[in-house]
Amino acid sequence: MTAPLRPRPSLPRRAARVLAAVGAAALLVTGCGSSGGSGGDRDGGVRAGSSGGTRTVKDATGTAVQVPEHPRRIVTLTQEDLDAVLALGLKPVGITNGQGMDKPPAYLADKVKGVDVVGNLLQPVMDKVVAARPDLILAGDMQDQQVLKQLRSITPATLVTMAPTDDWKLSFRGIANAVNSIDKANEVIAGYEAKARRAGEDLGANKGAAVSIVRWNPDGPSWMEKKQFASGVALDMGLKRPKAQDKDGNAHTPPLSLERISEIDGDWLFLSTLTSDGEKALKDVQEKPAYKDLNAVKQGHVVTVSGSVWSTRGGPLASQAVIDDLTKALKK
Known part of the structure; x- marks a missing residue:
């Protein structure tokens, strides 16, 4: 149901330098206080604890990802990710335009006034993502491994949040788990x-x-x-x-x-x-x-x-x- 993916151009030289710096810093921060656990279920089942500032969760591909215990700067790459974050009472620092649109979806527009747009659906502009200084990126059903690699060099806390057969409730619980709000998600559902x-x-x-x-x-x-x-x-x-x-x-x-x-x-x-x-x-x-x-x-x-x-x-x-x-x- 999403727009077709397009090959992404290589990063501009300035963006690449910034990515390297931000990525190195993110790796250092993520490594601090990690439990070293094997990763928790997407929907908030058994998951690794945290002795410091990070937790380990599994994304929609089953990949274990270390995320901040309480993310403060979230970038969403699909309107489904944006919808979920807003429903949990959080406001992202970067979003993408709606499906087939050159602006955010109308039903969410009043909730994202003043939030920076960092690209179109699943087509982030890397300079803009870097400028948002995210500590968590929610990448929807992103399948482009080159783009994912670039995003993870900005922050390793980049999650694919939707598998092809997921319904919205499963995806929503997975996103909620990533932001440490699974109880809130269950209340919303x-x-x-x-x-x-x-x-x-x-x-x-x-x-x-x-x-x-x-x-x-x-x-x-x-x-x-x-x-x-x-x-x-x-x-x-x-x-x-x-x-x-x-x-x-x-x-x-x-x-x-x-x-x-x-x-x-x-x-x-x-x-x-x-x-x-x-x-x-x-x-x-x-x-x-x-x-x-x-x-x-x-x-x-x-x-x-x-x-x-x-x-x-x-x-x-x-x-x-x-x-x-x-x-x-x-x-x-």
Whole structure:
């Protein structure tokens, strides 16, 4: 679900010198007071203790990483990492723009005013990361080993926070463990689950409705599989997915042709886009008979939602936004 990775250019000479200095200092600091343990579980299970200023945790790849006991300068490289950190009551010193955007995601914008942007999604500008002086970098589902090596020369406390099949709750607990806030994470998740149940019970005639969740791409619509983030929120509310979309998985289908557009039908249809090209493609198809014949369209049950929330891997604050969107539409 994330933007495709691009090869990163080599570091400018000035940045390389700064990286070397910062990295050496970070290594010295991280080595002090370490327990030397084998590393704790991502979700806050058994983990190494600390006799000083660091702890050892495992990231999403199973790598043991020493992190500050109480990080003070966190840089997040995805909006999912940012969402998680903010939900834990922390404010990062550096963030990246939202998925497919040249600015932070709108649903988090008021919470990150004044925070430096250090690049685009999973594409950090190293000079800017260095300038943020992080003691912890949360690198989302970063797979580019060259970029990870550069980040770890800024601070060894750089964690991959998401594996390909992780849901947002597992990733969130892993991030919480990294910042020593697992109890807070469990409280947040319990609060979300209670809110989802209450919201679903309060939908009246639409309780248990079949909701179609679709991302409109330039090439056509793709429906979201059941384990994708927004679908998971709907299911937690007791809603259902249409029969054609009742499939396990945490991604979206390839774009559908007009001949298969009936697959996106449901009691309600929730549509999102991520780009202007996607918006144009959606407007174009809305004039075609195949779209107008959809039951949800005939019933006036089509709702446009934010792709920067619904089409991502999600987080605790995004989940609240999806609940609110579903409730607003279905309680009418």
